[in-house]
Amino acid sequence: MSALKIKKGSTKHSAYNLRSDFSDVTETHTLAVLVDNEAGVLARVIGLFSGRGYNIDSLTVAEVDHTGHTSRITIVTTGTPQVIEQIKAQLGRIVPVHEVHDLTVEGASVERELALLKVAGLGDKRVEALRLADIFRANVVDSTLESFIFEITGTSEKIEAFAELMGPLGLVEVARTGVAALSRGQ
Amino acid sequence: MVVQALRDQGVDVVFGYPGGAVLPIYDEVFQQNDIRHVLVRHEQGAVHAAEGYARSTGKPGVVLVTSGPGATNAVTGITDALMDSIPLVVLSGQVPTFMIGTDAFQEADTVGITRACTKHNWLVKDTANLSGTIHEAFHVATTGRPGPVLIDIPKDVQFASATYTSPQKAKTSHYQPTVKGDMDAIKELVEAIEKAKKPIIYTGGGVINSGPAASLLLRELVDSSGFPVTSTLMGLGAYPGTGKNWLGMLGMHGLYEANMAMHDCDLMINIGARFDDRITGLVSAFSPNSKKAHIDIDPSSVNKVIRVDIPIIGDVGHVLEDILKIWKSRGRKTDKEALQSWWSKIEEWKKIDCLSFKQTGPVIKPQYALHRLEELTRDHDRYICTEVGQHQMWAAQYLTFDDPNRWMTSGGLGTMGYGLPASVGVQMAHPEALVINVAGEASWLMNMQEMGTAVQFRLPVKQFILNNERLGMVRQWQELLHGERYSQSWSEALPDFVKLAEAFGCKGIKVDNPDDLDEAIMEMLAYDGPVILDCLVEKHENCFPMIPSGEPHNKMLLGEATTKDAIGKSGAVLV
Numbered sequence: 001m002s003a004l005k006i007k008k009g010s011t012k013h014s015a016y017n018l019r020s021d022f023s024d025v026t027e028t029h030t031l032a033v034l035v036d037n038e039a040g041v042l043a044r045v046i047g048l049f050s051g052r053g054y055n056i057d058s059l060t061v062a063e064v065d066h067t068g069h070t071s072r073i074t075i076v077t078t079g080t081p082q083v084i085e086q087i088k089a090q091l092g093r094i095v096p097v098h099e100v101h102d103l104t105v106e107g108a109s110v111e112r113e114l115a116l117l118k119v120a121g122l123g124d125k126r127v128e129a130l131r132l133a134d135i136f137r138a139n140v141v142d143s144t145l146e147s148f149i150f151e152i153t154g155t156s157e158k159i160e161a162f163a164e165l166m167g168p169l170g171l172v173e174v175a176r177t178g179v180a181a182l183s184r185g186q
Numbered sequence: 187m188v189v190q191a192l193r194d195q196g197v198d199v200v201f202g203y204p205g206g207a208v209l210p211i212y213d214e215v216f217q218q219n220d221i222r223h224v225l226v227r228h229e230q231g232a233v234h235a236a237e238g239y240a241r242s243t244g245k246p247g248v249v250l251v252t253s254g255p256g257a258t259n260a261v262t263g264i265t266d267a268l269m270d271s272i273p274l275v276v277l278s279g280q281v282p283t284f285m286i287g288t289d290a291f292q293e294a295d296t297v298g299i300t301r302a303c304t305k306h307n308w309l310v311k312d313t314a315n316l317s318g319t320i321h322e323a324f325h326v327a328t329t330g331r332p333g334p335v336l337i338d339i340p341k342d343v344q345f346a347s348a349t350y351t352s353p354q355k356a357k358t359s360h361y362q363p364t365v366k367g368d369m370d371a372i373k374e375l376v377e378a379i380e381k382a383k384k385p386i387i388y389t390g391g392g393v394i395n396s397g398p399a400a401s402l403l404l405r406e407l408v409d410s411s412g413f414p415v416t417s418t419l420m421g422l423g424a425y426p427g428t429g430k431n432w433l434g435m436l437g438m439h440g441l442y443e444a445n446m447a448m449h450d451c452d453l454m455i456n457i458g459a460r461f462d463d464r465i466t467g468l469v470s471a472f473s474p475n476s477k478k479a480h481i482d483i484d485p486s487s488v489n490k491v492i493r494v495d496i497p498i499i500g501d502v503g504h505v506l507e508d509i510l511k512i513w514k515s516r517g518r519k520t521d522k523e524a525l526q527s528w529w530s531k532i533e534e535w536k537k538i539d540c541l542s543f544k545q546t547g548p549v550i551k552p553q554y555a556l557h558r559l560e561e562l563t564r565d566h567d568r569y570i571c572t573e574v575g576q577h578q579m580w581a582a583q584y585l586t587f588d589d590p591n592r593w594m595t596s597g598g599l600g601t602m603g604y605g606l607p608a609s610v611g612v613q614m615a616h617p618e619a620l621v622i623n624v625a626g627e628a629s630w631l632m633n634m635q636e637m638g639t640a641v642q643f644r645l646p647v648k649q650f651i652l653n654n655e656r657l658g659m660v661r662q663w664q665e666l667l668h669g670e671r672y673s674q675s676w677s678e679a680l681p682d683f684v685k686l687a688e689a690f691g692c693k694g695i696k697v698d699n700p701d702d703l704d705e706a707i708m709e710m711l712a713y714d715g716p717v718i719l720d721c722l723v724e725k726h727e728n729c730f731p732m733i734p735s736g737e738p739h740n741k742m743l744l745g746e747a748t749t750k751d752a753i754g755k756s757g758a759v760l761v
């Protein structure tokens with residue numbers, strides 16, 4: 001594609017394959033999709049993924065511009081480079097979709113997810129859970145004599161790691177928001 | 187309000203069927219004379235008729251149906267239009283807004299059901315947005331890659347009044363796909379054109395959809411470069427079938443020379459086609475040694491199936507114009523010497539004469555029937571529709587299309603029952619023209635009720651039924667791939683088509699002897715009104731050439747048309 005002089009990572013022409021060839025290796029990408037906040041738009045996006053057999057690892061959506069009625073959908077998906085390019089092109093042709101950004105190839109980006117974890121336990125386990133929470137900078141947002149609810153923010157990997165440690169310490173329930181992401185800089 | 191908006195969008199015909207949830211719109215239809223309404227006999231028929239109208243005029247087709255069963259009956263047609271990129275605006279009635287979600291009488295989640303088979307759809311909840319939404323719908327249906335859209339209008343929204351927004355005053359849509367191609371990519375393609383030793387141009391429905399100007403530009407490019415050109419089923423007529431560089435259709439039932447040239451080329455220029463599986467066969471063995479360029483308005487079509495070297499996203503007409511401009515400014519160069527030897531190779535493939543057939547004996551061969559139809563109608567102002575099956579492929583092979591918008595067939599979805607209603611739509615748009623539906627008896631029965639529409643609206647459509655008393659295409663696959671176990675592929679208990687025609691109030695003709703065929707066709711043409719011609723043909727004829735699905739091009743079956751030697755030779759070519 002070098003002859004096309006498309007900036008590496010540009011998604012304006014999302015059909016251009018930016019990699020050297022169609023590899024079979026699956027990659028995980030975080031996509032930011034700006035859409036009109038109209039009825040059914042989320043169903044269109046989800047329907048696209050289920051109808052064409054793509055994966056959704058995580059999906060978040062909320063209105064981000066109240067006057068313009070636009071929402072931002074953040075999708076984490078996995079697939080071969082060819083599939084990822086298809087996903088972007090398919091998203092791009094949904095009529096209420098304004099922009100599709102592949103944060104994974106468009107340069108550095110920041111990704112965060114929030115999770116609430118309920119951990120029940122007594123004695124040493126309870127103390128150990130608090131100590132680990134401190135290391136992970138998780139906050140206690142609710143507490144009873146036998147349980148805590150921790151709030152933790154970070155990358156999905158960090159939340160994974162924390163949840164894994166809480167497992168043997170009495171993890172009861174987890175609620176996660178899914179990933180929100182923004183590209184760095186301008 | 188609805189009728190006003192349609193009128194302002196230049197609509198002159200609506201295909202529809204009334205019901206409780208659209209009565210206010212039908213009331214509007216009743217009180218005006220600008221827009222004609224064609225009352226079909228089934229909503230699927232309305233959609234296919236609108237497709238025929240759209241395909242043969244380049245204008246969007248308009249459909250009006252009621253809620254619930256009206257809308258669900260339309261779904262097959264809408265899906266057909268989506269697959270073949272046909273611009274349609276479908277208006278459906280819905281139960282009143284305050285009853286949505288209550289399982290009201292004739293309520294269906296139409297917007298939900300059609301989300302996956304429309305380019306876009308809307309549920310209008312406020313009359314103030316109705317006219318604006320209709321204008322937006324026409325814009326979306328006809329802009330970029332065309333397709334069907336649907337507007338679901340609850341009955342209370344139809345009854346309420348609001349100020350009308352004209353198309354000029356409607357808010358401009360943010361949906362504005364790119365039409366100009368990337369100039370660097372176009373230059374790269376021009377360089378490839380100049381250097382190519384074994385080029386081929388492979389065109390698709392996108393050339394037709396781009397408009398007549400695109401077909402003219404294609405002809406200029408083909409004729410001035412001397413490159414061979416082939417086309418998908420959907421693209422027939424963009425380059426004339428009598429043109430000197432025409433190789434015929436490619437793909438599963440395409441011509442030997444077209445498929446071989448695709449396989450052996452060193453430069454493939456795909457113009458408005460989408461590397462469908464009927465074209466590529468086995469993807470991993472598809473044209474292994476060529477540089478591939480792809481011009482398409484839909485970015486998701488590019489690199490979807492086949493990885494291409496020169497992707498150009500834009501409207502075919504615009505891109506062809508730029509290609510020609512740059513190529514001419516650089517002196518219209520091609521490698522003439524290489525082209526000459528490429529053509530001599532192609533001439534060798536042509537000698538196989540893969541479409542040859544012998545009409546012997548007292549039974550009409552379907553190929554012969556189409557050959558005679560072609561001879562006897564060639565000079566007419568002619569539009570051809572088809573159903574789906576062997577007859578469709580034979581029609582594509584044996585009829586000649588010299589102009590775009592003259593060939594209406596269900597390609598992507600392969601919908602049996604498409605052809606008769608489509609012919610109704612075509613004839614509405616072209617009342618003076620000769621409109622023929624080349625049909626199989628089984629497909630034709632699927633929407634035969636539309637014969638009533640043809641009679642009512644005095645549409646002299648000619649139903650040319652190649653009656654093999656078989657689901658021929660299914661039978662062929664069973665013969666070749668399922669050990670000749672003909673499971674459920676017989677057309678049993680067929681009606682007497684002549685009596686059926688009489689029952690509908692039109693003319694019926696039956697022919698079963700090659701000697702009487704010409705006369706029967708002439709009689710069909712001479713009759714001033716709709717005709718059903720029941721042409722009894724050979725029951726076990728197979729459609730060749732054929733690339734069995736999942737096989738590469740070198741597994742092409744040539745049937746009776748070739749000898750053992752030729753197959754050996756073709757195999758050698760492919761090594």
Ligand SMILES: Cc1ncc(C[n+]2csc(CCOP(=O)(O)OP(=O)(O)O)c2C)c(N)n1
Nearest residue numbers: 575576577600602626627628629657658659
């Ligand atoms: C609605 C629908 N159902 C089933 C099929 C599968 N199918 C493809 S061709 C065919 C047989 C068509 O028979 P006929 O119309 O008589 O045409 P012939 O092949 O005999 O020319 C069938 C059943 C289809 N394409 N569409």
Ligand SMILES: [Mg+2]
Nearest residue numbers: 626627656658
């Ligand atoms: Mg048949």
